[in-house]
Amino acid sequence: MTLLDQNHLDTALERGKAERLAFGGMAYARLTDEIRGVPKGSVVLPDGVVVPGYPSIARIQALDPGLGKQFDGPFWAEEKMDGFNIRIFAHEGEVHALSRGGFVCPFATDRMQDLLDPAIFEAHPNLILCAELVGPDNPYLEGHSPQVQEDVDLFIFDMMEQNREGFLSQEARMRYLREFNLPHAEIFGRFGPDDINKLGELILKLDEEGKEGLVLKPEDQSQRAKYVTGRSNTYDFSVTGEGLLDLPPEYFTNRLMRMGLFMAEHGQQQDHERLSELGHALMQGLFRAIEISKDHNRVGSPFRCRFNQRENAYRFIQHIEDTGGQRVKVYDKMPRQEGDYWVLEFERVHQRMTGFLNQALQGGRQFD
Amino acid sequence: MTLLDQNHLDTALERGKAERLAFGGMAYARLTDEIRGVPKGSVVLPDGVVVPGYPSIARIQALDPGLGKQFDGPFWAEEKMDGFNIRIFAHEGEVHALSRGGFVCPFATDRMQDLLDPAIFEAHPNLILCAELVGPDNPYLEGHSPQVQEDVDLFIFDMMEQNREGFLSQEARMRYLREFNLPHAEIFGRFGPDDINKLGELILKLDEEGKEGLVLKPEDQSQRAKYVTGRSNTYDFSVTGEGLLDLPPEYFTNRLMRMGLFMAEHGQQQDHERLSELGHALMQGLFRAIEISKDHNRVGSPFRCRFNQRENAYRFIQHIEDTGGQRVKVYDKMPRQEGDYWVLEFERVHQRMTGFLNQALQGGRQFD
Known part of the structure; x- marks a missing residue:
């Protein structure tokens, strides 16, 4: 039994609802859209085996x-x-x-x-x-x-x-x-x-x-x-402020809504500490971005991860280059060996923040 | 001398770049787009006189x-x-x-x-x-x-x-x-x-x-x-939170940017009072909206203004009904006389907030 037979997959591939990929020796297809009730993100392995998407x-x-x-x-x-x-x-x-x-x-x-x-x-x-x-x-x-x-x-x-x-x-x-x-x-x-x-x-x-x-x-x-905590929203703001203009603006407004609903449900409308935390969280990434922009003319968030196999680090670089809507800048001499691992350090560049802050901090004029 | 002659205006009207309107006995046209360098929002009076738009x-x-x-x-x-x-x-x-x-x-x-x-x-x-x-x-x-x-x-x-x-x-x-x-x-x-x-x-x-x-x-x-003050942003948040989902989300993110840039320029990054104010401002309208939603199943912002002439109040109601993207609900028995004036009270309904809060507060499920 299979969820999708070869004909369905071929049709999906023709219509751009699936794409062929490979990892090492394993060829596979991923669904970029729902097909016959099989969700987007599902994967079809060479022998027709389906790994369903996570709903x-x-x-x-x-x-x-x-x-x-x-x-x-x-x-x-x-x-x-x-x-x-x-x-x-x-x-x-x-x-x-x-x-x-x-x-x-x-x-x-x-x-x-x-x-x-x-x-x-x-x-x-x-x-x-x-x-x-x-x-x-x-x-x-x-x-x-x-x-x-x-x-x-x-x-x-x-x-x-x-x-x-x-x-x-x-x-x-x-x-x-x-x-x-x-x-x-x-x-x-x-x-x-x-x-x-x-x-x-x-x-x-x-x-x-x-x-x-x-x-x-x-x-x-x-x-x-x-059902999420109120502070998970504050936390998200505190770590994503560098990308304020690069994330969809609803990222912020939706989290403000959730935070307000959570605080209201738990009777925290007068909780000054929580409200104060919110203000701090919203500005701290932005302050970091402004400093980074002054020093480097570029705003980005640094990432670091490590691999057992050097080849997988290269595959990962290829993967983020292929899929990255955000520009990724891999630092020089990566991956580098650290103990038994290969460490990869790179930056996701916030392109709109970079452009906006450069222009604003250099005294440019902006029309809203 | 005139900025637009009758031919230009006729062409603009045909192309939907201007529309004919009237106020009392005065017919006029307003430009809904720029025409020959004359900006959007300009008005052409009956005798061809142009009142330029404000840039x-x-x-x-x-x-x-x-x-x-x-x-x-x-x-x-x-x-x-x-x-x-x-x-x-x-x-x-x-x-x-x-x-x-x-x-x-x-x-x-x-x-x-x-x-x-x-x-x-x-x-x-x-x-x-x-x-x-x-x-x-x-x-x-x-x-x-x-x-x-x-x-x-x-x-x-x-x-x-x-x-x-x-x-x-x-x-x-x-x-x-x-x-x-x-x-x-x-x-x-x-x-x-x-x-x-x-x-x-x-x-x-x-x-x-x-x-x-x-x-x-x-x-x-x-x-x-x-060049605006940092606190003007906080103030805007404090008075518009009821419309969090009805305003464009960039209304909020752009003001956060401005606030961050202002605070950074004036060395206020450690100004805890200001940051705390920001958090309070962002939540207070939302808390009001949640209370209003519970009481009335509808979220809106009340408005009130007064007129010398009753007729102008009716004209104004017509004007907001004609132009309102937001639904406007004029309260009963308006305009009502108050001293020498005719008072008009109405509400601008925040339709997305109304729908979202109703659903959320009634325990509904939402997919992001």
Whole structure:
């Protein structure tokens, strides 16, 4: 059984809804659009095997009455990690990790040997692990959950199977996590639609700890919901201000909305410390950008990540050059060896910020 | 001499670059696009007389080196008022006021008798006064300069002539202001490109006073520049948060940029009070919107303004209904008499905020 046969894929390729790619010796296709119910970001391996895309999770912005409205039975609350989403699978005995968009990520794939015992794939070769790669030494995101303060770490939060729609049940996933001692996002327990107070306390605790929020999953893994902390918004502002004009402006307005709704739900409208933090967070990246612009005439965010294999660093450079809407500037003499690893340091250049700040700081005139 | 002859206007009307309108007995056309160098917002009166549009003023975001870069000789610094821009002219002995877009504004036109001595038009019938109408009882804007704490007041800041490009010289304008004792935006004096410190002190004083900023005008009124205070951004956030999703998102990101540049130029990066104010300002309108949504299932901003003539209130209602991208809800039994005036109270409904908050507060799920 397969979700897409060769004809469907050929048609999709012709219509520009899929593209052929390769990683090392493995040819594959990624779907750039939904095809016959198989979501965007899904990958088709050479033998027709489909690794389904990871679906978006809807957001709720009020526990009360959101829980009652969204769930009619028990659900599990798990930590939503701040990192990047990968799907890990084995193909001909080799472990690969896909990005959300359906690219084999040379970085994540390279690092799997450090982060994951492949025994699970020997026992269950069709399994797909959905996980967050979290930490400061990641090549995509400015921020990360506070649990990881160096390099990156892996947190599994869902499991799927090749050629099948949907997620493994909560019970099956938890059994595999235990059995294979796999690293995973924290599972806080089983709650019900009436547990507004308990979940309110939990989210406030996560908020204090600087964590991103919760994903709520019904037993049968059907309709999920995410619910994030107020401070996750402040945190995002504090790490992305250098890109104020390069990110979509809705990045900022949507987070202001979420923050306001969170504070209002938890009675924090008079919480001066939180409001003050918000103002500081919004300006601090911008102040850094202004200083950087004065010193270098260029605004960018530095990234650093490390690889076991030098070749994967080169593949990664190629990958970001091929996919980068943002211009990427790899520093000189990269990758460089550091212990057993190859370290890659580069910068994502914020092109609009660079242009705008250069012009403004040099005294130029601007029409709004 | 005229800037546009009848043929040009007819062509513009055919091509949808101008539209015919009327106010009372006066037919006129407004330009919805630039035509032969005559700017958008210009108006053509029945006898072919052109009232030119008010041009945009470019912004500088750094006094140093902006002054040196933009000016090679002396310029005047004047207060930039926070209100709405009108052009006042006389036609067949009647005083009219145009909005920026080139509509005869029934509100501003109605109130001219309270705010302006028409003697200037008897002496100079071709004169056009460019002015800001400022105050809480205005029908367009949520905020206003602090000088006016009730109703509205008039502040002239430029003069033009019918059928002529460009502004009157500084000297001529100041002479007329004195001679006819006209209300005007404050003129702080004559400065030069080296007066970075003096203007720095002046803008910080305006910032403390809650004022919007400066317009800098060279003697010959050619290339001007505006430079706004940091706190004008905070103020804008504090009064527009109810419309967070209805305003263009760049409204917010552009103001964050300006605020950051202002604070950095004036060494305020560590000014915790200002940063704290920013966080409070960004959330307070949103908190109001959430409360309003809970109480009324609708988010809007209330407006109030008053008219001498009842007919003008009706004309104004018609005007906002014709032009309103935002839905306007006029309250019941309006206009109502209050002393010698007809008071109009209405609400500009924030439709996206209304929909989003209703859905979020009722526990709905949203995909980003």
